[in-house]
Amino acid sequence: MIEFNTISKQWADGTQALSQVSLKVPRGQFCVILGPSGAGKSTLLRAVNGLVKPTQGFVKIDGEVLNSSTEKLLRQRVAMIHQHFNLSPRLSVASNVLAGMLPKVSMARALSGWFEPEQRDKACALVEQVGLKPEHLTRRAGDLSGGQQQRVGIARAFMLDPEVVLADEPVASLDPKISSDILGLIRDAARERNATVICSLHQVDLAREFGDRIVGMRNGKVVFDGTPAEFTDEKVNDLYHGARWEDTPAEEEEFELAVPGLRLATA
Numbered sequence: 001m002i003e004f005n006t007i008s009k010q011w012a013d014g015t016q017a018l019s020q021v022s023l024k025v026p027r028g029q030f031c032v033i034l035g036p037s038g039a040g041k042s043t044l045l046r047a048v049n050g051l052v053k054p055t056q057g058f059v060k061i062d063g064e065v066l067n068s069s070t071e072k073l074l075r076q077r078v079a080m081i082h083q084h085f086n087l088s089p090r091l092s093v094a095s096n097v098l099a100g101m102l103p104k105v106s107m108a109r110a111l112s113g114w115f116e117p118e119q120r121d122k123a124c125a126l127v128e129q130v131g132l133k134p135e136h137l138t139r140r141a142g143d144l145s146g147g148q149q150q151r152v153g154i155a156r157a158f159m160l161d162p163e164v165v166l167a168d169e170p171v172a173s174l175d176p177k178i179s180s181d182i183l184g185l186i187r188d189a190a191r192e193r194n195a196t197v198i199c200s201l202h203q204v205d206l207a208r209e210f211g212d213r214i215v216g217m218r219n220g221k222v223v224f225d226g227t228p229a230e231f232t233d234e235k236v237n238d239l240y241h242g243a244r245w246e247d248t249p250a251e252e253e254e255f256e257l258a259v260p261g262l263r264l265a266t267a
């Protein structure tokens with residue numbers, strides 16, 4: 001279970017990225033976070049692995065509060081899949097997948113490239129599980145297609161059998177067919193291990209297809225929390241365009257009244 005308890009985040013420049021967000025994500029759930037750009041989705045995800053320090057509130061992972069003394073151990077249980085894959089493009093696919101061990105192996109050992117035979121076997125098995133071929137293992141990661149690179153990112157994320165997988169817009173740069181395949185891979189690999197997934201997306205159709213639950217965020221707040229069936233077209237519209245009571249257009253109307261020609265020009 002991941003618990004966000006009244007999490008707020010204000011950046012140094014005063015931007016309020018999160019305001020009093022409270023959520024409980026049970027073990028094994030595929031929870032999709034949707035919302036317009038700047039809603040606070042990445043900030044929320046990054047609060048789970050300590051990359052973002054909340055200015056208020058706390059995150060608990062299986063009852064343990066994430067703080068400076070628990071962070072190192074908790075991080076070994078949380079993996080991340082990134083929008084831009086975050087691979088080392090000049091290193092081989094095998095090295096990139098083995099890098100998933102980094103939270104647990106010493107830097108000296110990682111730099112010397114010495115990994116246990118079981119760890120190497122596991123990397124090979126994961127590469128196969130994500131649909132790549134053995135010959136990909138020695139290829140430079142940067143030479144692969146975007147979809148293939150994200151497969152490497154998924155294999156890397158599952159090297160430590162994480163309890164939690166944070167996927168930050170994992171299919172933002174991929175075509176619709178590959179996007180669906182990639183989300184299917186994340187879901188299946190997570191299900192096999194009963195891992196929890198928190199995945200931010202911009203595609204409503206994919207959120208409905210893959211999410212057990214959809215959390216809608218707007219202006220740093222949770223404005224929808226329900227099942228895909230409950231996330232009706234009206235709710236989608238409210239999330240992306242603001243509910244009727246929100247984002248009041250008063251200032252815009254005043255501006256338009258003050259400059260009547262502008263309304264004509266934009267009509």
Ligand SMILES: Nc1ncnc2c1ncn2[C@@H]1O[C@H](COP(=O)(O)OP(=O)(O)OP(=O)(O)O)[C@@H](O)[C@H]1O
Binds near residue numbers: 011017036041043044
């Ligand atoms: N390091 C930072 N310093 C200042 N403001 C930041 C920083 N990181 C994010 N923000 C701001 O915090 C708000 C939330 O950003 P966040 O990246 O969480 O949104 P998002 O919903 O993930 O957006 P997108 O869908 O575009 O990725 C935005 O206004 C963003 O500009």
